[in-house]
Amino acid sequence: MPxxxxxxxxxxxxxxxxxxxxxxFCVLFLTVAQGPxxxxxxxxxxNILFSADALTHDQELGTVQATGNVEIASDDRIxxxxxxxxxxxxxIVTASGNVAIMEPTGEVMxxxxxxxxxxxxxxxxxxxxxxxxxxxxxxxxxxxxxxGNKTVMSRAVYSACNLCAKNPDRxxxxxxxxxxxxxxxxxxxxxYKDAFLEIYxxxxxxxxxxxxxxxTVQAKSGFLAPRYGSSTDLGGRIDIPYYLRxxxxxxxxxxxxxxxxxxxILAGEYREKTRTGEWNVDASITRADERDAQNSKTGxxxxxxxxxxxxxxxxxxxxxxxxxxxxTTDDTYLRRYDISSTDNLTSNLFVEGFNGPHYASxxxxxxxxxxxxxxxxxxxxxLPSLEYNWTGQPDQxxxxxxxxxxxxxxxxxxxxxTLRLSLSGxxxxxxxxxxxxxxxxxxxLRGDGYHVSSMPDPSNPGSTKDGLRGRVLTQAAxxxxxxxxxxxxxxxxxxxxxxxxxxxxxxGNPTGIPNEDSLSFEFDDTNLLSKNxxxxxxxxxxxxxxxxxxxxxxxxxxxxxxxxxxGQSWRLKADTTFGDRTGLEDKRSDYVxxxxxxxxxxxxxxxxxxxxxxxxxxxRNEFDLSLGPDAWKVNIGYLSxxxxxxxxxxxxxxxxxxxxxxxxxxxxxxxxxxxRDLTTDGGSINHGIGLxxxxxxxxxxxxxxxxxxxxxxxxxxxxxxxxFSLKHLG
Numbered sequence: 001m002p003x004x005x006x007x008x009x010x011x012x013x014x015x016x017x018x019x020x021x022x023x024x025f026c027v028l029f030l031t032v033a034q035g036p037x038x039x040x041x042x043x044x045x046x047n048i049l050f051s052a053d054a055l056t057h058d059q060e061l062g063t064v065q066a067t068g069n070v071e072i073a074s075d076d077r078i079x080x081x082x083x084x085x086x087x088x089x090x091x092i093v094t095a096s097g098n099v100a101i102m103e104p105t106g107e108v109m110x111x112x113x114x115x116x117x118x119x120x121x122x123x124x125x126x127x128x129x130x131x132x133x134x135x136x137x138x139x140x141x142x143x144x145x146x147x148g149n150k151t152v153m154s155r156a157v158y159s160a161c162n163l164c165a166k167n168p169d170r171x172x173x174x175x176x177x178x179x180x181x182x183x184x185x186x187x188x189x190x191x192y193k194d195a196f197l198e199i200y201x202x203x204x205x206x207x208x209x210x211x212x213x214x215x216t217v218q219a220k221s222g223f224l225a226p227r228y229g230s231s232t233d234l235g236g237r238i239d240i241p242y243y244l245r246x247x248x249x250x251x252x253x254x255x256x257x258x259x260x261x262x263x264x265i266l267a268g269e270y271r272e273k274t275r276t277g278e279w280n281v282d283a284s285i286t287r288a289d290e291r292d293a294q295n296s297k298t299g300x301x302x303x304x305x306x307x308x309x310x311x312x313x314x315x316x317x318x319x320x321x322x323x324x325x326x327x328t329t330d331d332t333y334l335r336r337y338d339i340s341s342t343d344n345l346t347s348n349l350f351v352e353g354f355n356g357p358h359y360a361s362x363x364x365x366x367x368x369x370x371x372x373x374x375x376x377x378x379x380x381x382x383l384p385s386l387e388y389n390w391t392g393q394p395d396q397x398x399x400x401x402x403x404x405x406x407x408x409x410x411x412x413x414x415x416x417x418t419l420r421l422s423l424s425g426x427x428x429x430x431x432x433x434x435x436x437x438x439x440x441x442x443x444x445l446r447g448d449g450y451h452v453s454s455m456p457d458p459s460n461p462g463s464t465k466d467g468l469r470g471r472v473l474t475q476a477a478x479x480x481x482x483x484x485x486x487x488x489x490x491x492x493x494x495x496x497x498x499x500x501x502x503x504x505x506x507x508g509n510p511t512g513i514p515n516e517d518s519l520s521f522e523f524d525d526t527n528l529l530s531k532n533x534x535x536x537x538x539x540x541x542x543x544x545x546x547x548x549x550x551x552x553x554x555x556x557x558x559x560x561x562x563x564x565x566x567g568q569s570w571r572l573k574a575d576t577t578f579g580d581r582t583g584l585e586d587k588r589s590d591y592v593x594x595x596x597x598x599x600x601x602x603x604x605x606x607x608x609x610x611x612x613x614x615x616x617x618x619x620r621n622e623f624d625l626s627l628g629p630d631a632w633k634v635n636i637g638y639l640s641x642x643x644x645x646x647x648x649x650x651x652x653x654x655x656x657x658x659x660x661x662x663x664x665x666x667x668x669x670x671x672x673x674x675x676r677d678l679t680t681d682g683g684s685i686n687h688g689i690g691l692x693x694x695x696x697x698x699x700x701x702x703x704x705x706x707x708x709x710x711x712x713x714x715x716x717x718x719x720x721x722x723x724f725s726l727k728h729l730g
Contacts, residue, residue, distance in 0.1 A: 049073040050086070062088040070095070074119040076104035077148075081114075092117045099125075105185060105216060106133040109151075111143075121148025128153060130183075134215035135696070136160035136728045138181065149186045156181040158190075160697035160728045171201030173698060174726055176210070188217045212729045221245045224253070225699075225725030232717035233336055235260035249273040262288050265337060277313030277322075284339065291713040304333045319353040331370045332714050343370045359389040372711060377414030380516070384409060402426045406537060410516055416464075417453040418514050422446065422537050437482045446473040448537065452514055459511075469512040473540055475504040477531050490557035498567070499548040500529055508540035509577055515539055523583040524620070525594040525608055528567045533584070545571035560599040567592060568613070581619075588613045602629055618642065634660040654678040655685070667695045684708050699725045 053068025064086045066072075072079040072086075072093060082097025093116045101109040101120065108131045116123035123145050130138035130151070137160070140153035158181065161172035178195040190212055197205040213220040220243075227239040241255040250272045257265040267284035285305035290298045306328040314320045326345040334340040345368040352361035365382035369375075386407040394400040404424045411417040424446035431439045450469040457463045479500040486493045517536025527533045528549060532541045549567020569589040576585070583590035591611040598604050603626070610620040619642040627634045641653040659673040674687035688705035702722035710716065 050084075052084070064088070072120070077120040078102045079114075079116070079120055090117070091119075093120065093123075103185075107131065116145065118148070122146055128156075132215045134160070134728055136215065138183075140181070149184065151183040151185075153181040153183070155179065158192075160726070162696055171198065173695075174199055175201075177203075178210075183214060185214070185216075188214050188220075190214050215728065219243070219245050219251060225723055227721055227723045229719065229721035231338070231719040232715070234262050234338075262286065262337075274313070276315070277311065277320075280308075280310040282308040284337070286337070293712045295713045295715055304329045304337075306334060306339060315351075318355045319351065321351040322348075323350075324348045327368060328370070331372065331374070332712055334370070335709065335711070335714050338719060344368070345370065357391050357393070359387075361387045363387075375414075378412060380410050380412050380415075382408065382410050397429070398431070399427065399429045402428075408516075408537075416455050416514060418516055419451040420448065420537070422448045435482075437480060439478065439480050442477045442479075442531075444473075444475040444531075446475075447471070448473070448513070450513060452512070455512075455514055465512075467512075469510070471508060471510065471513065471540075473504070473508050473542075475502060475531065477502040479529070492555045494551075494553040494555075496551045496553075497548075498529060498551060499546065500531070501544075501546050502531055503544050504542050506543045506575075508542040513538065521578070521582065523578075523589065523592065524610060525565055525567075525592045528565075528569065528592050539577070541575075541577060543571055543573070543575055545569060556599070558600070561596075562598070563594075563596045565594045583610060583613075583619065586613065590619060591616075603627055632660075632662040634658075652679060655682070668693050697727050699723075699727065 050064065050066050050070070050072055052066035052070040054066070056065045057063075058065070066084045066086070067082070070079075070081050070084040072084060072095075079093065079095060079099070079101050081095035081099040083095070085094045086092075087094075093114075095114045095116070096112065099111045099114050101111070101114070101116075103109070109125070110129040110131070111125040112127035114123060114125040116125075124142070125145070126142050128138065128140040128143045130140075130153075132138070136158065138153060138156055138158050140156035142155075143151050143153040145151055157175055157177050159172045159175035161174060163172055164170050175198050176192060176195050177198060178192040180193040182191045182193075183189075184191070192210040193208070195207050195210045196203045197207075212222070222243060224241040224243050226241070228237070229239075230236045237257055237259040239255050239257045241253050244252040244254065246252060250270075252271070253269045255267045255269075257267065259265065263286060265284055265286040268282075270279065270281040272279040283306065285303065287301055288304050290300040290302045292298055307325065309323060309325040311324075312320065312322040325347045327347065328334055328345065334342065347366040347368075349364045350361060353359070363382070363385040365380075365385065367379050367381075369379055384407070386405075388405040389402070390404075391402045392400050402425070404422075404426075406420070406422040408418065408420040408422075410419075424444060426442065426444045428440060428442045431441070433439065448471050451467070452469060453466045454464045455466070457465045477500060479498070481496050481498040483494055483496040486495075515538045518534040518539035521534060521539075523533065529547050534541060547567065547569045549565060551563070551565045553561065553563040555561045568591050569584065571587055574586050578584040583592075590613050593609050593611075595607040596605070605623065605625045607623040608620070609618060609622070611617065612619055618640065621640040622638065624637045625635070627636075635658070637657040639653060639655050655675065655677050657673075657675040659671070661669060661671040663669045669692045671690040671692075672688070675685040676687075677683055677685055684706070686705065686707045686709075688703060690701065690703040692702075693700040700723070703720070705719045706717070707719075708716045
C-alpha cells in the first residue's frame with residue numbers, strides 16, 4: 001500500500017498552489033496564443049471550467065491543453081492535476097501528474113492517470129488511491145467509473161488503519177484484498193469478490209463475496225460484531241447480534257446467545273421514534289432446565305424470559321402519557337442470565353399534564369419482587385393513583401396559596417386493600433427583615449379519608465377488620481435563616497444559622513390508618529429541616545418541635561467550593577411515631593451533618609454522618625470520593641451502619657466500594673471495580689476488571705466479573721467477555 005501521509009502531503013501542496021489565470025464561465029475564446037481559456041462542452045447541461053498556469057487551444061483538432069496547477073470543475077466535481085487535455089468533440093478529459101478528483105459526496109480519488117467523460121462522471125483511471133469520508137482508504141491497480149455512481153476497482157486493497165510512520169512499507173494491522181471491489185454510491189454499498197482478510201499482511205480468512213455499507217450510511221441492516229465469553233453458570237457463550245434497519249425511524253436488534261450449559265437465549269430490542277414520542281422494547285426468552293432451590297436439575301424444561309417496554313408520548317402541549325412495563329417469568333432469571341441485578345421490578349402507566357400553576361397526573365403501578373422472601377399475594381397493585389397540585393402566584397403582600405389532592409386505590413390478591421382520599425391546602429408568606437433575616441411563615445390544613453379491607457387487627461392477632469377511617473391534620477411553622485457573607489480577596493464565605501419551629505397536635509397516626517407509602521424512613525441531613533420527615537402521606541409527624549442547624553460555604557474564584565451543614569431536632573416529648581433507634585424517638589434527635597468539598601473539577605468529596613445524641617458515637621458514616629480527570633478517574637465509597645440500627649429493621653452494615661478507569665496509553669484503557677462487606681461474616685460482594693484497546697480501525701474489549709450472590713439457582717459465579725471488531729465494516 002502507498003505511504004498515505006506522503007500522498008496527502010503532496011496533494012495538499014497541489015491543492016494550495018495559486019492559479020495563474022481564472023477562467024470565465026460559458027465563453028470560449030478561439031485563440032491560438034497561450035493564455036487563459038474557458039472550454040464549454042457541447043452538451044447542453046454540461047459546462048467544463050478550466051483554470052491553469054498555461055493553456056493552448058488547437059481549433060483544428062478541437063482540443064485544449066492545460067498545464068501547471070490545472071483545475072477543472074464540472075457541476076459538483078473538481079479535478080486537479082499537473083497536465084490536462086480536453087477534447088471538445090468527444091468531451092474526454094485526460095489528466096496526468098498528481099491527479100486528484102473530488103466527488104460531491106466528499107470522497108477524494110488520487111490517481112496517476114485518468115481518462116474521464118460525461119462531466120467527469122465516467123472513465124478509466126490507473127494507480128487509484130481512494131480516501132473515503134470516514135478516512136478509510138482503498139488502493140487499486142486500476143478502476144473504471146460508471147455513470148458517476150459506480151467505481152469498479154481491480155486488484156484492490158481496503159483498510160481503515162494508518163500505516164506505521166517509522167516503517168510505512170509495513171502492512172497495516174488489518175486490510176482486505178480482493179480481485180474486484182465495486183463501490184456503488186447510489187446503493188451506498190461496497191462489494192468484494194474473492195476477498196482475503198489479512199492481519200499484518202498474513203491472510204487469515206477468505207470469502208468469495210463480502211459486502212458492507214459505505215461511510216455515508218448511518219445505519220444499515222447486517223451483523224454486528226459478536227461477543228464471546230464464558231461464565232460459571234452458562235458455560236461458554238457467544239452473542240451474535242443482527243441489526244435490522246426497518247425505516248428511518250424504526251430499527252431493531254436480534255441477538256441469539258448460544259451457551260454450552262443452558263442452550264440458546266434469544267434476545268431482541270425494538271426502537272421507534274414517532275411524531276409524538278418513542279417506543280423502546282427489550283425482551284428475551286429461552287427454554288432451559290428447571291432447577292430447584294438447591295440448584296439441582298429437576299429433569300423438566302421450562303420457558304424463562306423477560307420483557308421491558310418503555311414509551312413516552314406527547315398528546316398536546318399540556319398532556320403527555322407513558323408506559324414503563326417490566327416483567328420476568330421468575331425471580332432469578334435476570335440475575336442468572338446477566339441481564340440485570342435488580343431485586344424488584346416496577347411497572348407504571350401514566351398520564352400527566354402541566355398547565356401554568358396546575359399539575360395533574362394519573363398513574364397505575366404493578367410490582368414484582370425478585371427476592372426469595374417476596375410473596376406475590378402480598379405485593380400490591382395501584383390502580384389508580386390520582387394527583388392534582390395547584391400553586392398560586394404571590395399577591396401584593398407576598399402571600400401565596402397551594403392546594404393538593406390525592407386519590408389512591410391499592411389492592412392485593414391476598415392481603416390488605418386500601419382506598420385513600422387526601423385533600424390539603426397550604427399558605428406561605430416570606431419576609432426579609434431590615435437586619436437581613438429571611439423568615440417564612442406557613443400553615444397547612446389536611447384531611448385524609450380511608451376505606452380499608454382485610455386490615456390486620458393488632459388488638460386481635462389473626463383477625464382482620466374493614467371500614468372507613470379519617471383524620472384531620474393541622475400544622476403551623478416558621479423557618480428562619482440569617483446569612484452572613486464575607487469577601488476576602490477572591491474567596492467568598494457564607495455562614496448561615498437556620499432554625500424552624502413547627503406546631504401541630506400530637507398523634508395523627510391512629511391504628512386504623514394503614515401505612516402503605518411511608519414504610520422506608522431514614523433520618524439524615526436531607527430531611528433535618530423538613531416539616532414532615534415521612535416521604536408519603538400515610539404517616540404524619542405530629543407534636544411541637546424545632547429543627548436547627550448551621551450551614552457554611554466557601555467559594556473560590558476558580559469555581560471550587562466547600563459546603564458543610566450540622567444540626568439537630570428537638571421536640572417537647574418523645575414520640576413513638578418513629579421507630580426505636582431511628583434517631584428521632586427521643587426528645588432530642590441524633591446529630592446529622594454533611595461535608596461537601598470540591599476544590600476543582602478533579603476532586604469531589606461528600607461525607608454524611610449521624611452521631612448519637614448523648615455519646616457522639618457514629619451511628620451512620622458514609623463518604624464518596626472522586627479523584628482525577630476523565631482519563632484516570634478513581635471513585636471510592638464507604639458506608640457504615642451501627643449495629644444498634646438493627647432494631648429499626650436495618651441490619652448492621654459496613655462496606656467499601658471502589659471503581660476506577662485509567663488511560664494507559666493513547667489506545668489502551670483499563671477499568672476496575674470492587675465491593676466488599678467489612679462485617680465479621682462478610683466478604684467480597686463483587687469485583688471485576690476491564691481492558692479496552694481502540695485505535696482508528698480496531699476496537700478490542702474484555703471484562704471479567706466475579707459475583708458472590710447466593711439465591712436458589714444463583715451461586716457465586718465468574719463471567720468473562722471479550723469483543724473484537726473492525727471499524728467501518730458495518
